[in-house]
Amino acid sequence: MFTNDRTKMRKVFTDAWQKHQNRQPMEPLEQVIANILEQHPEYQKLMKDPQAALDKDFTPEGGESNPFLHLSMHIAIQEQLSTNRPAGITGLHQQLMMQIGDPHEAEHQIMECLGQMLWEAQRANRMPDEKDYLDSIKALVHKGS
Numbered sequence: 001m002f003t004n005d006r007t008k009m010r011k012v013f014t015d016a017w018q019k020h021q022n023r024q025p026m027e028p029l030e031q032v033i034a035n036i037l038e039q040h041p042e043y044q045k046l047m048k049d050p051q052a053a054l055d056k057d058f059t060p061e062g063g064e065s066n067p068f069l070h071l072s073m074h075i076a077i078q079e080q081l082s083t084n085r086p087a088g089i090t091g092l093h094q095q096l097m098m099q100i101g102d103p104h105e106a107e108h109q110i111m112e113c114l115g116q117m118l119w120e121a122q123r124a125n126r127m128p129d130e131k132d133y134l135d136s137i138k139a140l141v142h143k144g145s
Helices: 006-021 028-038 041-048 050-055 067-083 089-100 103-124 130-144
Strands: none
Touching: 006 028, 006 041, 006 050, 006 067, 028 041, 028 067, 041 050, 041 067, 067 089, 067 103, 089 103, 089 130, 103 130
């Protein structure tokens, strides 16, 4: 899945959704993608039309968020949670999830922190700061308690 080719990367998502819809055997990553897409009905129509999905530009100017970025961030967060990296994220997610009552919404809130960390790192031309990332998630947890 790791590629700089936008079309190939997007095809992983559309193929996973097509396999899911057709009840075909799927690789583990494809199962993760299908599970995330099940929670995002707003993206399912796009995935049903692979050519449109592969070619479409999603621009803030057009008032659109990029569904592939959103889905990829879910995958990144789920990977972080499964490995507890950065150390402590799993516990913070559990606390946030208990406050909110919805694991998917907890991921969405963590996603805001992840996006902020990545934006700041890119803007400053440096590596992402895991400590700042965890601190921002801790702030969410404390805000909700």
